[in-house]
Amino acid sequence: MKEQSGHITSKVILGYILLITIAVCSVAYIYNIVEKVAEEDEPDHQARRKVYLVTNTLSLLYESEALGQLVGMPQNEFRHFNRTLNKAHNNMDSLRTLVTDSMQLLKIDTIDILLERKRWNTRRLLETWQEANTERLYTENIEKIIAVRDTIVNEVQVQERVEVKQDTVVVPRKKRGFFKRLADVFSPGKEDTSIVVNTTREIVTDTLVNAYNPTDTIVSVLKSIQDSVAWQRQQLMDQLLERASNLRYNNSVITREINQMLRNIEEEEMEASLERVYKKQVLLRETSHLIAGIAIVSVVIAFLFLFFISRDISRSKYYRMQLEKAKQVAESLLRSREKLMLTISHDIRAPLSSIIGYIELLLRRHPDERQQYYLENMKGSSDHILSLVNDLLDFQRLESGEMEVHSVPFRVPVLFDEIYTSFQPIAEAKGLRFVLNLKPEETGQVYMGDPIRIRQVVGNLLSNAIKFTEAGRVVLLVSLQKLSIINFQLSITVSDSGPGIPKEEQERIFGEFTRLADTEEVEGFGLGLSITRKLLSLMNGTLALDSTPGKGSDFTILLPLPLADNQSLPDVTAEAPDAGEAEALPLFEGQDVYCLLVDDDPLQLALTEELLKQSHVQVVGCTNPHNVLELLRNTVFNAIITDIQMPTLDGYHLLERIRTSGIPGTDEIPVIALSASIAKEHEHYLEAGFTGFLNKPFTAAQLISLLNELLTLHLEARSELNFSSLTAFAGEDPEASASILKTFSEETRKSIDLLRDALEGKDREEASRISHKLIPLFTMLGANSLVQHLRILEKNDEELTDSGWYHLLGEVIEQALAIVKDAESAIG
Template sequence: MTAPPATPPPPPFGNSPEPAMPVPAIADAAMLAAVVDASGAGITVADATRPDHPIVYCNSAFLEMIGYAAEEVIGRNGEFLQGPATDPETAAAIRSAMADAQPLSVEVLNYRKDGSVFWNALNLRPVPGPGRQARWIAASCADVTDNRRSQEELRAADDQLTRLAAETFALAEKLDGAREEAEAARVAAENASRAKSRFLAMMSHELRTPMTAVIGMGDLLMGTGLNDQQRAFVKTLRSSADTLMTILNDVLDFSKIEAGQLTLEEIDFSLPRLVEDVVQLFLVRAAAKGLSLSASIADDTPRHIRGDPTRLRQVLFNLVSNAIKFTDRGAIEIAVWSPDPPSALTAPDAAAADSHSDPVTLRFEVQDNGIGMTEEQRARLFDAFVQADASTSRKYGGTGLGLAICKRLVEAMGGDITVISAPGRGSTFRFSIAARLAEASPVGELGARPALSGAAGAESDAPTRVPLRLLLAEDNDINRMLVVAMMTRIGHQIDAVTDGRAALDALAAADYDALILDMEMPVLDGRSAARAIRRMDGPVSRIPIVGLSADALPEHRDGHMAAGLDAYLTKPIDWEQLNAVLVDLATRPQEGRVVPIPSRPPDDGGQFSALPLVDRVKLAELRLALGGEALDGMLQLLPETALRELTAIRSALQAGRPKELKQAAHTLAGLAANFGAPRMAAIARAINDNPTDAEKAAALLPLLETAVAATSSLVRDPVGSDD
């Protein structure tokens, strides 16, 4: 360590120093120097009488902090530690305090000799001389970089939780409004009810992309090193995200049912595996409340049946989830039986083959020891947006849609649902469905997960984990990181690119088992990329392609599938479903897989003029859903917004920026479609689908300009004709 200069240390720091102890000055100076060096804090002393306030003393802790030697520090002004990222206002405050010999405490960004930065907690204190004028300026320094970083991380977490709370509150307000609308819609005409449900579905799907990121990143964050407070924050975030996702799914399901869009699958599946699936999902949650959860299936009940396993599983999920929610102690039991078991179960001969087409009634019972219900509460339990009473909603949460959805699903599957309950004596939900015997024993049906114990092993072995080499094309950084992390955790090897053009290059350079393709990307979107892949030469044209999108509308799904996809899944991503689809497509024998052939995109010539400027039916639906005053206010903003996006399209085309062109066209197409302007939406969508084709975009631009002007005129003056 370099010895301090000959200049004696200043007297003890403070505005009114105490008289020195009666010991020799040399001994006093040596003692003070030893104490200062042993303190562990960085200490400097500057000369307050000289204009540049040079440093005349510093201890070893300060030298270790900044990485300089003593001879490089003594005689220099302390500003040599500042750099480009130092806050100018903070630097000015330090200069002013030094010039006026005033005390100051700040945190300033300083630079070490090697160029690295650190946050310095700087405390300046003037030390008076014999004439009580400031003779020295003493400074204590401490590296608080780690504390600063921790504080910033905590602030970021607080900000994130605040934003999530605001979003949750806003969504709760929307759901309150939806509940009131649903009550009013019950006495309205069927068309009004369907218009409301359609509008809910259209608006709700916009939440699916950010919810994928919130849920997935929450799961990944829980697997990292967090302190107790951060872990509590993440658990709250993840729990809130699950609640939001449940509400969103309930609203979407109810909307589909009310709009008559519910379709049931007819596939073979294992009934014991499905029931075990439900039990295993809720075992941990039940155990956390000290509840036992079990299931039994009567011996003469058919094991392999044909029907819709997804919707049956959804009904059981809801009933078991409610049973756990409203039960504080005791047991929850699931029972399954068939009141009319087919003879084919006991006589599986050729003559019994015709019995596969005969209906089979299956009955299910979910019994709990929970809080129970009164007769009045039971009478309205299956109504939409209704819970047992107001206190139930406050204490347990939920939308009041779950049992209404269950009732409609059970009825769609040819059965009915009832409840037996009494206050304090628990509840028993019973429902039935009509099914048929499976045509063949199902193997590894979609959505089945291996049992957590050996209890269900007799039915069939758990499906073998199949590692795949995957390619992902996704432009959103968060979603790309999330899919890569989840697929890697499952056991697959995955590469990622940011657009469709990069996906084509990657497929030409390496072999992959399957492609995960986001449908909305710059440079080359999902539809265009899928069509281009199917036109490629060699085996790469047959690669399984799974499309991902937040767009849950059926007509858009059909358009995506027509581009040559093998499967199409909506966000938030169901990771088990995505994995099952990928494994199924990638491992299916080539001779057993039909490669989709993309349909030709519709010809633009003459088709746009056949579309109306304004869809009166769409506007009528929106008027019913939003109210006339709200819709009129929104429509008044349409011309200005459309003109702004049109200007962005024109500028991007002239500057040769296809990414900006696509973004502006995509925004305008969505805006026009949402507010019933089909001609404007179709032309903008055509530009969005071909952002790199400058010639085609230039040909479409005059048509778009005309459509925007005519539509805006019609919106401002609705008395005129549609065209």
């Protein structure tokens, strides 16, 4: 499942990585396209620069032409004219750096030449205009005449005139391409035809012979001067017109060339712009196609990964369902195993308890030697079965985590002396030498630990050592090492001279239900060492093995033990008394004890009843727990012993009914729980409200010991009666105190006699009246048990049977008489 989840995660991550990679590549590509588009827009700046230079040059030409129209311009205006042409030249130079087309470069050179020609024509025009000055012409002619000095009497007059003819020719324009015509739409309108003016000049000479007339000499001179000036002026004017015409033509050519260049630039830029737009469209189309492709690929990838991930999720769900089913099956098997263990716990231990109990009863009847042999074999087999069952149950509790460790104060020498004593007969019966080596250092102190579990793990190791050792010895070595002021380490080593364990098998033997190949004939489940290691782990201890085949094995336990706060623990044994000691065990200093025994199993009920009766306990048996309250109303009991597992009403609910019944004394009466199941710890039953608990099978000695302990705490001993409450009014006067106690004794004896009369006459009303009278007096003394009995007699409930009433009244008389004797003893 974790591997499948890892596959899903890796696929999701891979899908995201691919999509992010595609997105990054797409962004980078789009950014590159945008950069290209921006780079392609750069030529627009050059085109604008070209157009600016051309149009600026054209405006400069217009300006220069306007200046050229100023005939006879002054010198400063001519300098301005030159500066204007220089600017035009500079524009052409700048334009030359921007143009790469050879035809345009040629046109730029032509414009430069024409600009220089314009400059020259304008200068010549200006010079001609200056030469056409009339005053200057007259002056020159007069100077010529003075130089001639009247040497001419008869002068042949030659008259020349210049005839100028102009012919105008209309030349149609050559057809242009589409883009050039499209450019004309955005440029100033131009004519579709060109007008060419052809100018020709002819000189006509006329010769005239003038007669000499002195009178007319001055007139003729003047006339000649006038004619000469006129002729010269006419000639200069013709030159001026010619040069002006040439200048106009030159200007028109320059303007036409510049306009043509402008149109060409515009056409080129338009074509370039259209080409750039076309390229942009192609680029955008390719980009959109690429983006669409990327989107399709992304969607396909997303769907593919969605498919794979959905498939993996479906598989994961399927595997999870299978795993949950397997888990449910495993849990069901675990529950079945637990139920099996509980069944073993109850259904095997309960009858086993009866077998062991009846064997104990038979052993008390002093059987003959052969019967003794049979009974001891039966007891040994029963103990072995019980040990196997306990191993299974301990293993189940360790596996489920229900096993608990309870640390109590104990002494190490006492515990291991008991262990040695219990295993010594077993070792001797097999002919083995059993040695206890207890190092005395630090062993006399009281430590905190779980002696029951320590006994169990050491017992498992000793049992295996004795079981698998055919000859030789078994050694139990115990020592304590001081780790700090309050912390010690208990070291326990069990050594034997058995066959030993091969190294490759030394770890395997700690597994569950593991048996070595050469030990199959030995009884057991193979759980002992597994339980031992788990119990030690529960107590934070360790278990090590050192074994050599043919020489034996050494099992070493290291267990931390802190010092107990109270070092005054008496040296008492932790072992319960044997069954044979039950008869010698006194029951609450010889007092009569009445017990109510509740068990749905008649066989177990009869066995427990017999065990108690042999210890002089008065027992009332009950197989139906629903009749318990009726018995409690009719009879006063000192303790109640009940089984836990009962079909109609279990021990827990029975305890609840008893405590809440309202019957006098039931809220404090000791209730002991008996159970063949060890699924619950001892503390569980105490927390549930039970006063004590015993596991089946139990011995009579264990049951009587528990009763002694509980009744000692519950019933009042005679020394606990508080006579000082009666003698409080006497103060410190001993005689007055003695007088009060004497009066109490005498009056109480009279009441006891009346109760005896009522008992003999079976007068329940009289007994109720006297009980009512005695209750305040015995309450003052603190005789709580007697007061409870008197309250029952006082109530005189019809549900109290005659036998129960008779028994209860007899007990009240005995208790009251005992208190009177105590009072008389106090008087001295």
